[in-house]
Amino acid sequence: MKVAIFSAKPYDQEHLNPANQGQHELTYFEAHLNPQTAILAKGFDAVCCFVNDTLNAETVRTLGEAGVRMIAMRCAGYNNVDLEAARKFGIRVARVPEYSPYAVAEHAVALILDLNRNIHRAYNRVRENDYSLSGLLGFDLHGKTVGVVGTGKIGVAFARIMSGFGCQVLASDPVENPDLQGFARYVDQELLLREADIISLHCPLLPQTHHLINAETIQMMKPGVMIINTSRGGLIDTPAVIDGLKSEQIGYLGLDVYEEEAELFFEDYSNVLLQDDVFARLLTFPNVVVTGHQAFFTQEALSAIAEITINNLCAFEQSESEGVEWVV
Numbered sequence: 001m002k003v004a005i006f007s008a009k010p011y012d013q014e015h016l017n018p019a020n021q022g023q024h025e026l027t028y029f030e031a032h033l034n035p036q037t038a039i040l041a042k043g044f045d046a047v048c049c050f051v052n053d054t055l056n057a058e059t060v061r062t063l064g065e066a067g068v069r070m071i072a073m074r075c076a077g078y079n080n081v082d083l084e085a086a087r088k089f090g091i092r093v094a095r096v097p098e099y100s101p102y103a104v105a106e107h108a109v110a111l112i113l114d115l116n117r118n119i120h121r122a123y124n125r126v127r128e129n130d131y132s133l134s135g136l137l138g139f140d141l142h143g144k145t146v147g148v149v150g151t152g153k154i155g156v157a158f159a160r161i162m163s164g165f166g167c168q169v170l171a172s173d174p175v176e177n178p179d180l181q182g183f184a185r186y187v188d189q190e191l192l193l194r195e196a197d198i199i200s201l202h203c204p205l206l207p208q209t210h211h212l213i214n215a216e217t218i219q220m221m222k223p224g225v226m227i228i229n230t231s232r233g234g235l236i237d238t239p240a241v242i243d244g245l246k247s248e249q250i251g252y253l254g255l256d257v258y259e260e261e262a263e264l265f266f267e268d269y270s271n272v273l274l275q276d277d278v279f280a281r282l283l284t285f286p287n288v289v290v291t292g293h294q295a296f297f298t299q300e301a302l303s304a305i306a307e308i309t310i311n312n313l314c315a316f317e318q319s320e321s322e323g324v325e326w327v328v
Helices: 010-020 057-065 083-088 101-117 119-127 153-164 189-195 215-220 238-247 277-282 299-317
Strands: 002-005 025-028 046-049 070-073 092-094 145-149 168-172 198-201 225-229 250-255 288-290
Touching: 010 025, 010 299, 046 299, 057 083, 070 299, 083 092, 092 299, 101 119, 101 153, 101 198, 101 225, 101 250, 101 288, 101 299, 145 153, 145 189, 153 168, 168 189, 189 215, 215 238, 238 250, 238 277
Parallel strands: 002 025, 002 046, 046 070, 070 092, 145 168, 145 198, 198 225, 225 250, 250 288
Antiparallel strands: none
């Protein structure tokens, strides 16, 4: 099949080409897929997209009219795809339901350790020949209560790591995962928010989880709580979190995702003025650490993403659905 790969970076080519082994004709586009760039897919059988591509009704309609028959997401999430439009135009949608849960879980732990022990601030001080310790005081993770919202494979991997630190782990999920037995205790979400010293989000972005962290839920939390989000930016109401940081209700914030990241993350804007005033305000806090959606970014994860994406394309071409988690 002829496949147009959007939002392509050099590391995408480095992993997709070996996984493909010449099975499909892959064409890489640096541009994001959106209503303006969708015309580039004319003449292709499938498009391969990433988290910040815009597959709304207009984009999908253009793809359908261009003859595209499949959307292969090279990520787990598909909240940026208008599924109803895909059904209307007969376009199948596949995703990568899992790649390396350890990659994301370990990054969440890295954010916790960095925030707690002020690694980012200490690093900058030492480079400036400043070896003072004032303002770098942390706390023992051992004995702290950690809340895990969402207990799929990533949530389970994270809970096991935190249990290894000697933390009490509370979990919240509509469906209990037996793999957490012995590592965590399931409680209702409100109790988790009230009891946890650290709250880490590992749930998908759905209508019922949109702005899960908001002004009301922040007030339920312990003063000085640490919030970590390596899942989806829309889980957090950013202005409400900024208010929580200013009042010191939130003591630490670690983000790998941001609700308005689509036109920001994965690009180099080091010579451009930041136009997002909300994000700019977020970056002014010394107790906030933001990474640019890199939690998934390990060799193992990229290899798995490439392999599963190519397998999904092959399964579609062969009209075989076994082993593929079709969204549409």
